[in-house]
Amino acid sequence: MPEAEPDGWLHPAVEVRASDIAGRGMFATAPIPAHTVVLRLAAAPFGASALASLGSGFPNHACDPNLGWLNELALGAITDVPDGTELVVDYAMSIAEPDWFLRCHCPSYRCRQMVEGGDWRIAQLQQRYDGWWAPHVQRLVDEKQPPVAKGP
Numbered sequence: 293m294p295e296a297e298p299d300g301w302l303h304p305a306v307e308v309r310a311s312d313i314a315g316r317g318m319f320a321t322a323p324i325p326a327h328t329v330v331l332r333l334a335a336a337p338f339g340a341s342a343l344a345s346l347g348s349g350f351p352n353h354a355c356d357p358n359l360g361w362l363n364e365l366a367l368g369a370i371t372d373v374p375d376g377t378e379l380v381v382d383y384a385m386s387i388a389e390p391d392w393f394l395r396c397h398c399p400s401y402r403c404r405q406m407v408e409g410g411d412w413r414i415a416q417l418q419q420r421y422d423g424w425w426a427p428h429v430q431r432l433v434d435e436k437q438p439p440v441a442k443g444p
């Protein structure tokens with residue numbers, strides 16, 4: 293289990309400023325290569341209320357994220373992130389509360405419009421986010437999706 297840092301850690305090439313998505317967002321101020329650690333949290337924000345309490349200390353939600361979970365405390369770049377791009381994560385990657393939902397108007401053609409705590413059950417998302425879910429949600433995905441038999 294990774295050790296929490298008292299105040300968390302933000303990659304030096306990330307700045308927090310006004311976002312078109314909502315309020316303030318996190319933006320790359322230089323290209324960030326795939327798999328780079330972007331944000332480390334002081335405590336695992338599992339649960340919608342814990343996540344909301346982080347405010348601008350946590351990236352905005354979008355349905356076509358460029359960040360995913362490296363472990364229960366760290367977000368990393370899923371793909372190469374160009375300079376100036378807003379860093380976004382799919383909140384359904386870490387919130388699996390049945391009653392939670394979020395209305396989304398992100399510009400992605402993948403926008404689900406209603407993001408819900410049960411979205412980890414969506415087969416397409418299970419595939420797209422494989423290895424990037426927050427660990428406790430990845431476990432749910434793995435349990436629901438028995439490994440495909442391989443070999444002879």
Ligand SMILES: [Zn+2]
Binds near residue numbers: 397399
């Ligand atoms: Zn969306």
